[in-house]
Amino acid sequence: MRLRGIVSLFILVVSLILVWVFFVDKTYLWDLQENEKHRLQRKELPRSDCDPPVLFQSHPGCCPQKVCAVDHYPFFIRSGVANVVGPKICFNNSIIMGGIMNNIGQGLNIVVVKGETGEILKSNYFNAHTGELLEFLKSIQAGNIVCVASYEDPAEVLTDEIREIFIRLGSTMSRSVKRRDTWVFVGAEGIVKESPFEKLSANDEKSNVYGGWPEMREVGGCFPRKI
DSSP states (O other): OHHHHHHHHHHHHHHHHHHHHHHHHHHHHHHHHHHHHHHHHHSOOOOOSSOOOOTTOOOOSOOSOOOOOTTEEEEEEEOOBTTTBOOEEEETTEEEESGGGTOOOSEEEEEEEETTTOOEEEEEEEOTTTOOHHHHHHTOOTTEEEEEEEESOOGGGOOHHHHHHHHHTTOSSGGGOOTTOEEEEEEETTOOSOOSOEEEEOOOTTTOSBTTBOOOOEEEEEEESOO
16 A cells, blocks of 8 residues: 555656646747747838838738829839748739738739729739749730739749830839849839839848848839829
């Protein structure tokens, strides 16, 4: 009986120790996760007219809200951040593509708008796995407005022919887009001059902000209804 009591006591002590170790380890891991989360959130991102994207935090708004003349549409476009935070395309102060819409993807995210009415004609993302970007661009009609935001690697789908189409839409930088660059652009079919709404950050290990990726880019303003 005495031996049985000792064994029971031993089992109880071991059980308590195991429970304590499990609780401490779980708490420790949780603290590590929280510390890493806060560290990433504190990482400085480029300043903009609206709150910068923070990892693990959603941004449902279409900022900055902008008022334009009656013959112009407000827009705001933000590229993806590395391979973590997706891009966002807002047109006429409404989110057309973004994480909250669950319709973005790696490569190029593109929205096509009917210039005269503001109707969203189509939107999609394109990468080496999806294909069909050339056919998508060839279907753009005169007067259509085109909004582009990159995510991760835009260059893998940019053939020479596709780059030339973007040049026709008003781009001056499409020829320069390379692997893991960040690129945002708004142009139109039938534009007679270079679009002022385009920004590019080159992937350069000497200046990259997020490891193997350059800084985020964004562009916003008022785009004319008619070209």
